[in-house]
Amino acid sequence: MANKVTGTLEIAGTVRCASPRRWTGAALAMAVFVTVLAGFSTVLASVAPARMHLACGPQNDLLLALKAAGAKVTRHEEPDRAVAAAAPGSGVLLLAEAYPGQPLQVSDETFRLAARKQLRLYVEFPASVPGVTFETTRRPEWERFVVSVETLGADLPKGRILMAHDFHLRPTRATAPLVVAARVAGYDAAVYGIPTAAKPVLFSLEDGRVWIATTKLSGFVSGRFAPAREWTALWSHILNHVSGGQWTRLKWEPVVVPAYAPDMRVPRSVEDRAFRAAVQWHFDSRLLLTEERWPEVRGVLLRGGELVSTPPARQPVGDGRFGILEGYTSQIQHDGQQFQRAPIRADCQAESAMVLALDRALHRTAHSGVVASNLLDFLYFTSDLCQGPRGNPAHPAFGLVGWGSTAPAWTIANYGDDNARVMMATMLAGAALRTDRWDEPLLRALLANLRTTGPLGFRGDRIDLAPLERHGWRHYHDTATVNYSPHFEAFNWACFLWAYRQTGQREFLDRARTGLRMMMEGFPAKWRWNDNGERAHMLPCLAWLVRLDDTPEHRRWLRQIADDLLAIQHSTGALPERFRGSAGSHYTIPASNEAYGTGETPLIQQNGDPVSDQLYVSGFVLFGLHEAAAVLDDPRIRAAEDKLADYLCRIQNRSQRLPHLSGTWFRAFDFGRWEPWASSADAGWGAWSVEAGWAQAWTAATLGLRARNTTFWDFTAAPRLREKLPRVQEQMARNTGGNWRTP
8 A cells, every 4th residue: 555645745765565465453453554664664644845854873763754654854974964954944853873872962063053044953862952951861760751741732631651661861951841751650641640850851942943852762663662642642743843833643563563453354263373373482482491591590590680681583492491481571671672581480381381282282293392391391300499398208398389490589489379370281281292291290289289278278378488397387287377369379279179170189179169168258358459360360260169069159159250250341352450459468559659660560550441461360361261161151251251362362462573572462451552551560570571471371271272172171181190199198298297307
């Protein structure tokens, strides 16, 4: 489709347009006339007839946008040449090409010449400006941009938040800045106001003739600025100033886009394509460790670090023998890259193996099977995750699975919910690979978690090694713990119900059923967070309780939770986030600007913000609805499951420039804007974070189960475990439950 341009144009160079048949769904979603150029697409709806001059490099995002639209632009290497060449009264943009290492050098004489010629200037990240004093360049960590005036139109009202990732700022003072940088809480607006300490980002001088940006704004595409609509509006204002009021809206396609538009017709094989893309992501992600890279990561973990740089694409891909890193941090760098999260989590090993094992079962992909097997061997046999105290039958921690490897802060912890997902992923991977190789460590983990669960069915959030050694496992087994947190408790109950089916050991059923009754009697008032994630965790165990003990009451519980989720499902299939958590929890909405970025938080600032959570919620809901639909045979639940599956296939990441992010899901997706966006206040797992496990992995796994037309319950039946149980029980019996004394 050709670009339509108004006015008299002088087109520099040849513009090639992508065939409409090859457009991505995301391009259609944004209604963008797409021109493929330098790995991304940018266009202008209409342009001014006057020529503009830019001082910048040949690959500057803004320059490419203007050229792709056929605008009359001339590029210069240096600011003084751009100003000298510009016609009197025209517009000039001086862009920061050495950013962030070096501010843009513009001489005083160049500013004087621009004033004599009455040029309309936009200057970004300058080293100096006559009459303006700058402080030393700063690199804020949690500040975002906030519109600070009422004059930028409906798309940019005062208080509107924009994100320029990893920006470097030249602090100064300015009267009535248009945009400021500040640490503010809020989803898309600064709900607690703009702090007085806010620093100018965009302001004007000389009666509005000169606009100064204290950071680089022209890297908006490669820097992955968000949200797209607001950045489109802001650049429209800047270009409107420079062009003398003759520009309209700038439109562009982000580097990472959703696979399909919300209303686009998808192929019948869309779920298989999404599953295959999720599998391929593991090999493209650069998270699978190699022997050569292991010392670097180990050193970071031992020093207490959690971030490592993303290795180059040419580096070899690991085969699972050295594990897989946790994922990608939410913080995006100024060049669009993201740091990798270095922790080697047990859950991510097992859940990645689960997805790859299903690929082996579905598509007979031998390499996926090998890597899946290696990851589980790493988890259970060769790493420290199940060794040391957890591999010693005489120790009270025997059979438990460590939270993470190597780093002391991670090796001490035994989270029940993480252990549960390790066990469930192992069940599914073993079934997919048709092997009993991990049956014994799985049984040990089941029994170890059971014997640290109290008589009421609750285990508590986590049990660290030190208190476990001090008290012994029997203390936890006999203490009437109560913990109204489905996030931490429910998947253990699912494991116990599954274990009862395989082994016939009554305590698995009794403790799970008791805990489930108390949890449902406390619903929703006593639940800790009272959010979608807690409901999602309850669905599988309630479905499996009906499988084992089919009573009207148990069916009512399952319908109650499923109906509660169905009632809020959006027409796109998304599950809008909601939160009604109690005060005092470590997981809470920021209550002030200062609280933004200081803890673990939901993606919303208030209920009603249009975002779904793919890290903690969506994949778990999909899995739970899948198991519930098979039990209840309710067409409403099946329809809701289908809608959610369709939504998750549509919003799966696609990126040619960053293939290590293609095929996965970011934590946040705004289903109104149709792009990743949220209140990214979580200190560790913000809006753009990617996890090798958790709900992102369970999305792919459930798509795999749907492809096989089966359920987890049916697919993972393992009666052979009954025969192996006595040997494992004999090992567990070597510790009688008292406190630990080092031999």
